[in-house]
Amino acid sequence: MVDLKKEEMGEDISFAPLADWLLGPVRMALLETALDLQVADILAETGDPKVIATRLGADPGNLNFFLDALTTVGLATKSNGYYANSPLAAKYLRRDSETYLGGLIRHLQQMQHRNLPQLKELLLSGPPPVRKEHRLDDPLHWKRSARDLACYQKAGIAQLAADLVASLPEWPALRRMLDLGGGPGIIGLSIVRRHPEMTGALCDLPPVIEVAREEIAVSGMAHRMTLYPGNYNEIPFGSGYDLIWASHTLYFAKDLRALMGKLLDALQPGGIFISFHEGLTDERTQPPPYVLSRLSLALEGQDTTFEAGQIAEAALAAGFAELETRTADIPMGQVRVDILRKAGV
Numbered sequence: 001m002v003d004l005k006k007e008e009m010g011e012d013i014s015f016a017p018l019a020d021w022l023l024g025p026v027r028m029a030l031l032e033t034a035l036d037l038q039v040a041d042i043l044a045e046t047g048d049p050k051v052i053a054t055r056l057g058a059d060p061g062n063l064n065f066f067l068d069a070l071t072t073v074g075l076a077t078k079s080n081g082y083y084a085n086s087p088l089a090a091k092y093l094r095r096d097s098e099t100y101l102g103g104l105i106r107h108l109q110q111m112q113h114r115n116l117p118q119l120k121e122l123l124l125s126g127p128p129p130v131r132k133e134h135r136l137d138d139p140l141h142w143k144r145s146a147r148d149l150a151c152y153q154k155a156g157i158a159q160l161a162a163d164l165v166a167s168l169p170e171w172p173a174l175r176r177m178l179d180l181g182g183g184p185g186i187i188g189l190s191i192v193r194r195h196p197e198m199t200g201a202l203c204d205l206p207p208v209i210e211v212a213r214e215e216i217a218v219s220g221m222a223h224r225m226t227l228y229p230g231n232y233n234e235i236p237f238g239s240g241y242d243l244i245w246a247s248h249t250l251y252f253a254k255d256l257r258a259l260m261g262k263l264l265d266a267l268q269p270g271g272i273f274i275s276f277h278e279g280l281t282d283e284r285t286q287p288p289p290y291v292l293s294r295l296s297l298a299l300e301g302q303d304t305t306f307e308a309g310q311i312a313e314a315a316l317a318a319g320f321a322e323l324e325t326r327t328a329d330i331p332m333g334q335v336r337v338d339i340l341r342k343a344g345v
Contacts, residue, residue, distance in 0.1 A: 027073055028109075033066070034075060035102045040085050040093035047082040092155065099155040103148035108293075115296040127301035136302055137252060143207030146184050150215055153186035157330060161245065161276065162190040164328065164337065170272060174198055174242040178266065180232055181249025185212035189219050191245065203228040203237040233259065239266045247276035250311060251304040260311075260318035270344035273315065276328070279308030279336035289333030312338040 034040065042052055049067060053060045067083050070076040075089045085094070092101040114134070115122060122128065132138055165171065178201045179188030185202045192200040202212055206229040216225050228237040233254045244263050253259040263273050278290045284307065285291060294305055312323050321343040328335045 026069075030066070030069055030073055030075070031105065032109075034070060034089075034093065035105065038095065039070065040075075040089045041095055043076060043083055043085045044090070044094055047084045049081070049083065052083075098151065100151050101148075101155060104145075104152050107145050107148050112293050112296050115299045119299070122299045127299065130300050130302065134300075136297070136304065139205045139207050142183070142205055143211075146208045146211035150184035150186055150211065153184060157247075158186045158190035160328060160330065161187045161247065162194045164326075165191050165243065165245070165274070166194055168272065168339070170242070170270075171195070174272075176241050176268075177201070177243040177245060178203065178237060178241045180237070180244055180246040180263070181252070182245070182247075183208055183212070183249075184215050185225070186215060187245065187247060189216065189221060189225070191243075192224055193219075193221065199224045199226070201226040201228060201238050201241075203230065203232050203235070205229070205231065237266065241267050242271050244271070244273045245276070246274070250275065250277060250306070256311070256314040257318050260315040260320070264315075264319050264342055267342045269342060271342045273320065273340045273342070275311045275315070275338040275340070276335055277306050277311060277338075278333065279310070280305050281308050287333050293332070308336060312340065315340045 037056055042055060046052060046055075049060065049064055052058070052067075053063045056063070058066075067076055068078065070089075071078045071083070071086075074086055075093065077084050077086050091097060091099055094100060095102065111134075118128075133141060135141065165174075165177075168174075174195060175197060176199055177188065177191055179185060179191075180203055182188050182202045182204055185204075188200045188202050192198045202209070202216075202225060204212065209227050209229040213227060216222050216227075226238065228235060230237075231252075233252070244267060246263075250256065250259070260273075267273065278287075280286065280290060284305070290305055294303065297304065312325065315338070316323060319342075320340040322341040324339040324341075326337040326339065328337050
């Protein structure tokens, strides 16, 4: 008779994770409803639940339950029966904030949750046909999301990128940079703005470049930024760069090694290429934020995740001389930062 130890039988394993998973849909429903009813905008004006109920045409009792639950999940505060925005809601859920993420949340929700009701069916039948507007390679998909991405980049990612680049020993000597597939261009703008002698360039699809053009004009830095509208696999995007930055965009490389060669040629001797992407580990089962958030896309045949080291290996194979790897923590999960250097003269 086999004598199993207690830990092998799982007797010391709590089912707390399962209980917490049951609350996930409740949290998402609260967030959805708060966005639908523009609650953060209302709480910026009044915290009186009676006034809020009148404005929304809501049942007073159920409204109180709802606002209490928003307070529980950190989207509101409550004092003496009155409510207000939490700092989280004030920064990211008010529509007049430049870091409003309501649109981005809706966009990501649509991508990440679209196929979950059909999970069992997709396991049995395989990937379904994907409507054009849901394809990640559809330029109109990115045109619709470009303004939301601008808010996302303004919500800390651009600052993080600028800090990272400024930490490089080569920073004082950098003069020209390219933001490859940079979307609305906030990251490139932040890097260039930090360096008084730097000029920049941005390459992305034409519909996205139109949004970037507006952001650059508002920033007052049009004289320091060059735009290259087009697919980076196909068009020339300049040369003589000291720095090329690419964050969450290399999924659309038709031939990753060939693109790395193109980037290498675009750099000055001693130039730097920085890849800012996730890297799956443990046989593609970690980290959880990337595996779970992209499951819906993967089930429909649009798996876009990179394994750890995949980009760096392609770059080294293309001729980059040196690799330095760091990690960065962002709200979406940990990112692998590959810093690749071209050989000097």
